[in-house]
Amino acid sequence: MNYTEPQLRTINVIRYVTPLREGGSLPAIAEGDDEFLYVLKFRGAGQGVKALIAELIGGEIARLLGLKVPELVFANLDAAFGRSEADEEIQDLLKFSVGLNLALHYLSGAITFDPAVTALDAKLASQIVWLDCLLTNVDRTPRNTNMLMWHKELWLIDHGAALYFHHSWHNWEEQAKRPFMQVKDHVLLHRATMLDEVDTEFKAILTPERIKAIVNLIPDDWLTDESGNGTPDERRNVYTQFLVTRIASSAVFVTEAQNARSLV
Template sequence: MMSKQPELRTVNVTRYVTPLREGGSLPAIAEADDGFLYVLKFRGAGQGIKALIAELIGGEIARRLGLKVPEIVFANLDNAFGRTEPDEEIQDLLKASEGLNLALHYLSGAITYDPTVAVIDPLTAARIVWLDCLLTNVDRTARNTNMLMWHKELWLIDHGAALYFHHSWDNWQEQAKRPFVQVKDHVLLAQAEGIDKVDEAFREILTPEQIRAIIAVVPDEWLLTLSHHGTPDEIRDVYAGFLITRIANSGIFVNEAQNARKTLI
């Protein structure tokens, strides 16, 4: 199977529309020079660049697996952009985020996925659970599903809390082989049937070459902020090594998910 590198567009932010006051990261709806609205994730917020890296890698892996993710783009923020912003907190955020940020296409009219209202088919649920176990995504719970219903389809958003190994960085080889115990809180776990069959299919798709092609998209500009861990290429090798090792040992997190599911049904 050919490994195709994702092609991300780059836009320039032209108008700050409104903040989305969720958590401490203060994402915002913004307009870009292509005329579209985006949910803008700022490099100067929360976990900063690491959240953007996790968002990019997680979102593009999900897309490669056939799951629906809004288009991800790089978003340039000019150094003069925040000067007219009256809110001091937002102005500080904009100043700290000059340069290359990340944004997702804004799904106008989308509503937050509510597990008590919308029923997701077991296969889709299993696919999303497997993805989040791979990415160690702790942020897909009933309290905060990070999924939207748009035109009667389920869309995945916000993978910034994934790949949490990169917040400590040490012993990443060991962390790659750990079960994902937080799967017990996954909002779709009870509905997820056939995780083992999903595992077989997804392991064939996510070859080492495919993983490296996705990670190659992460900008040097971001990785240079992590320079204490090596050169950009050396840091990419760690991200790739973590995911490739985790996929090769996916039986560990699949078993954890299956055992956790038994306690719910």
């Protein structure tokens, strides 16, 4: 696989099109100054910038592994948007999201992946299950698959619920080595029969240098809050070391996934 250092473009949001009222974070379809439509994820929503960090890291790791993810971009939001919005809830969301947000290229016409309609091959299913075990992504269930079918191809979206260790920062070294117990609820677990093969392939791709390059994309102001838990560089280092440790300990989550699949 040819490797290119990850980079994200930055766009300016010029038009708020419509809210997407799925879930509690109220993402929206918005237009950028490049004339493309995006699904805009707001820093002022629910879990704040931590959801954006998880989205960025999860999406770019998935892309590095060869899985299809809509292009991620940084999205600047001007204060003027909040002043012109009639809906008070959305107005507050826009007001608290002024500055740098994250957006995914909008896949017009895409439909939600339905496992009853589309059967994925075992290799792809195993790749996605392995990825979600690495990221501790709890949000790929039959109730909400967070996958889309677009032009007859499967695309992964919404990794904002991943990396839940960063909501507390406590014992992250220990958490990095834990199995991912929630894999039992994964929508693709029953198809994931090639986890050992995928484990070998993906560990060869996800070198510490490549993980660090992805983590280094996180903007400084997403890594600064009132808690005082480290500088931006120190926090980036924690994300990098968490992922590097988890990859090195992948046998733990692979075994847990295999045991859970045997009970499906």
